[in-house]
Amino acid sequence: MEKIPEASRRRLALLAALLASYKEEKITSIQMQKMTGVERALIRKDISLAGFKGGVSNGYKAQELLDAIRAALGLPLPEEKRFCCIAGLGKLGAALMQCGIFDESPFKIVAGFDSRVNRTEVLSADFPLYPAAKMETVVPEAKIEFAILAVEDEQANMMAERLVKSGVKGIVNFTGQVLEAPEGVAVENVSPLLALNNICARVNS
Amino acid sequence: MEKIPEASRRRLALLAALLASYKEEKITSIQMQKMTGVERALIRKDISLAGFKGGVSNGYKAQELLDAIRAALGLPLPEEKRFCCIAGLGKLGAALMQCGIFDESPFKIVAGFDSRVNRTEVLSADFPLYPAAKMETVVPEAKIEFAILAVEDEQANMMAERLVKSGVKGIVNFTGQVLEAPEGVAVENVSPLLALNNICARVNS
DNA sequence: TAGATTGTTAATCGATTAACAATC
DNA sequence: TAGATTGTTAATCGATTAACAATC
Numbered sequence: 506m507e508k509i510p511e512a513s514r515r516r517l518a519l520l521a522a523l524l525a526s527y528k529e530e531k532i533t534s535i536q537m538q539k540m541t542g543v544e545r546a547l548i549r550k551d552i553s554l555a556g557f558k559g560g561v562s563n564g565y566k567a568q569e570l571l572d573a574i575r576a577a578l579g580l581p582l583p584e585e586k587r588f589c590c591i592a593g594l595g596k597l598g599a600a601l602m603q604c605g606i607f608d609e610s611p612f613k614i615v616a617g618f619d620s621r622v623n624r625t626e627v628l629s630a631d632f633p634l635y636p637a638a639k640m641e642t643v644v645p646e647a648k649i650e651f652a653i654l655a656v657e658d659e660q661a662n663m664m665a666e667r668l669v670k671s672g673v674k675g676i677v678n679f680t681g682q683v684l685e686a687p688e689g690v691a692v693e694n695v696s697p698l699l700a701l702n703n704i705c706a707r708v709n710s
Numbered sequence: 711m712e713k714i715p716e717a718s719r720r721r722l723a724l725l726a727a728l729l730a731s732y733k734e735e736k737i738t739s740i741q742m743q744k745m746t747g748v749e750r751a752l753i754r755k756d757i758s759l760a761g762f763k764g765g766v767s768n769g770y771k772a773q774e775l776l777d778a779i780r781a782a783l784g785l786p787l788p789e790e791k792r793f794c795c796i797a798g799l800g801k802l803g804a805a806l807m808q809c810g811i812f813d814e815s816p817f818k819i820v821a822g823f824d825s826r827v828n829r830t831e832v833l834s835a836d837f838p839l840y841p842a843a844k845m846e847t848v849v850p851e852a853k854i855e856f857a858i859l860a861v862e863d864e865q866a867n868m869m870a871e872r873l874v875k876s877g878v879k880g881i882v883n884f885t886g887q888v889l890e891a892p893e894g895v896a897v898e899n900v901s902p903l904l905a906l907n908n909i910c911a912r913v914n915s
Numbered sequence: 916t917a918g919a920t921t922g923t924t925a926a927t928c929g930a931t932t933a934a935c936a937a938t939c
Numbered sequence: 940t941a942g943a944t945t946g947t948t949a950a951t952c953g954a955t956t957a958a959c960a961a962t963c
Binding site: 738739740750754755757758763765766767768769770 | 918919920921922923
């Protein structure tokens, strides 16, 4: 398969997330435009890029479409868990690990790391917490693929580097730092602070 | 001033955030490329779009540049606080309000809302918590401009609509839903779950 | 000065939109 | 069938990159 452009992949990933809780049997590009806010011609283009040709003149079968997108993007099925860890167990990290946000998802947090030993001793979770020194052994052993980075900004790059060295393939970055990740490691920035800045930049100009 | 394209504004907002903690007096586009990961020609283009012409052949004065970007984008200075609220005080919302992530920033959380009365009674914070019914009166009174949305997906659109009606101009969306916000209200999506999906989509294709 | 960097213009590249024959 | 929607191609649009004279 020819590779799908970044912008299309993001839209398809969003579409897949929304289709996962879609109830009807069939769906048209017009309905998908309503759900995602993406122009319907572009929706069809993206679907076509994903290699799915199953649409007919009254729309797509939602389940078939979802399966095709998941296959094209390598998205996990709900039942095949992908293992994740949280690096940085300050208030934000601790909350992310306890808030159950991933409960219904294919992502499962199986470890937490912090460089401050007292954090890993004071906190409790459904999964083990380790001092950061254990990262390089735990990540491969526990087959951890992705990390959620919630350390202080100052430690962000150092921690990211260690996560990558340990074998992590993607990082959800809650810090305000731009991470220098090597080719092949995906980083998604979700800093609430940068998000607010972006909002200001859009509202006031 | 001619309007700055979306992509440029985002890069400039990021650059501003990084410049805020930059220590040297002068900075070149090459250094900014290192910090942001953005090609240096594009950095200069963005700066030019922001209307700043103060660069000389050994770089820009960092402070001048930062001021200019802030002015062009309407970004707040560190000391001029912008008031925010959190809607949805589940574990994630509660953590966001307590974790101090905005402490050093121009954004200040001044209210929390939840539709479940017991949440607003059980939790405590440095600012008042209200039942969601009070939103329409509290938001304008407290001069709240932006909201952090951390409710359950099912309530996301309803809550967003109420926030907008109450006068909020931007929403940082932690839910997995796409919000239907009217023209003029900015939404930034920072769903950790969608971020992980995007990472999968990038790593596996 | 020589070397480095800016600011801007033109060239390239890629992404979105428009349009429409084919299909059900 | 008539009407609606898909899948795809060509046209448009906008964003990034290359290039370089001007500047310090």
